[in-house]
Amino acid sequence: MITRILVWLPRICAAVLLSLFWLVAASCRGGVPEPTAILPSPTAVQPKETPTPFQPSPTPQSLAARVNGEAITLEQFNAELARYQAAVGIQLATGDQQRVLDDLIDRLLLAQAAAEAGFSVDEEAVQQRIDELVSRLDNEQSLVDWMAAQGYTDESFRKDLASSMAAAWMRDRIAAEVPAKAEQVHTRQILLANSEEAAGALARLQAGEDFAGLAEEYDPIARGDLGWFPRGYLVDERLEEAAFQLQPGETSQVIETDSGFHLLQVIERDPAHPLAPDARLTLQIQALKEWLETRRSESDIQILLP
Numbered sequence: 001m002i003t004r005i006l007v008w009l010p011r012i013c014a015a016v017l018l019s020l021f022w023l024v025a026a027s028c029r030g031g032v033p034e035p036t037a038i039l040p041s042p043t044a045v046q047p048k049e050t051p052t053p054f055q056p057s058p059t060p061q062s063l064a065a066r067v068n069g070e071a072i073t074l075e076q077f078n079a080e081l082a083r084y085q086a087a088v089g090i091q092l093a094t095g096d097q098q099r100v101l102d103d104l105i106d107r108l109l110l111a112q113a114a115a116e117a118g119f120s121v122d123e124e125a126v127q128q129r130i131d132e133l134v135s136r137l138d139n140e141q142s143l144v145d146w147m148a149a150q151g152y153t154d155e156s157f158r159k160d161l162a163s164s165m166a167a168a169w170m171r172d173r174i175a176a177e178v179p180a181k182a183e184q185v186h187t188r189q190i191l192l193a194n195s196e197e198a199a200g201a202l203a204r205l206q207a208g209e210d211f212a213g214l215a216e217e218y219d220p221i222a223r224g225d226l227g228w229f230p231r232g233y234l235v236d237e238r239l240e241e242a243a244f245q246l247q248p249g250e251t252s253q254v255i256e257t258d259s260g261f262h263l264l265q266v267i268e269r270d271p272a273h274p275l276a277p278d279a280r281l282t283l284q285i286q287a288l289k290e291w292l293e294t295r296r297s298e299s300d301i302q303i304l305l306p
Contacts, residue, residue, distance in 0.1 A: 064101060066302040067108045072101075077305070079151050080104060086150075101305070109295045110167035119169050121162040129161060174291050175284040182230040182283070184273040187243050189224045190215050190263040198254040198261035205251055211265040228270075232286050233279050239264065 064077035081100050085092050134140050147157050188211065192198040201218075205211060215224030234240040236257045246252060246266040255262040275283070 062306075063304045065105060065304055066300075067105055068112060068299050068301075070108060070112065072104050072108065074305075076156075077101060077104065079156070083150055097305075101303070105296075105301060106292050107163060107167045109292065109299060110170040111163045113295065114166040114170040114173075117170070117173070119166060121165045123158075125165065126158050126162050129165065130158075171288060174288050178280060178284045178287050179275075180280065181272040181274050182279075183271050184228045184230045184269070184275075184279075185243050185246070185266050186228045186268040186270075187226045187246075188212065188215050188265050188267060189226055190218050191224070191259065192218070192261045192263075195254070195256070195261055198263065201263060202254055205263070211251060211263075215265075228268075228273055228276065228279075230273075230275060230279055230283065233282050 061071070062074040063071050064074045065072040077100065080103075081092070081097060084096065084100050088096075130143075133143055137143055147154075152160070190201055190211070192201060201214060204214060212223065218224065229240075229243075231240060231244060234243075236259070238255055238257060239262060242252045242255050243264050243266060246264065248266050248268055250266060252262070252264040255264065
């Protein structure tokens, strides 16, 4: 079996945002009632103007970061950090704090790009999503309880939900740009445990033995068949580079990786072969990663954690 890159399509859905993004992406339906507006009682006579008493300026909120002029508050960061810790259930290290902040920054970058592309999330759309959540959970109270357990108020939940919806829209747009076809090779391998065995197998091939027969000897079930794969699919770039240098029927030299010692043979090549679902997902993950790296390099990101 090919070792695959097993990571979630949007990086923004790392552990710190798992709960909320699960609700958004899976359309798990649950919701909270809209807060009742408290309106002043109508009066027939307008009161006379009275001097406005002096009110001090509000204390500025402490910030964790500023992304292209848009703030991530320290309160928001600490709330996400608490959710992350609750999800993993262990004492957090310094790297975990950075991971949480990176996820918040990535989500904001995606949401900002969605706005630039003309996508917006209004209160009606947020409420519709909440109503969808309600219809999937046992009852409205289930979401209320979940929000309370996650440290959300109605206001903060709606704000994060809107941001997540915008980020998910941009994520899907990036993923959709990955084509359904790509240059691919159909490859088989012989995987050996040590260099001596690998040298012996290579000598047998050079002496004229059939690669397919020898591959079946070492792997009776799959016969060493790796199937079709595009560039960017294999975890080990050395294997991938070697495979794409071969023409059909050609055999590689011994390639050493963390998995062992490999011999490869390309069976077929196709400049535009349909991508298998997991291969396309891997390329979509890579496309999102590259998009975020580029977006970060072009953005004004200030880390303001104390």
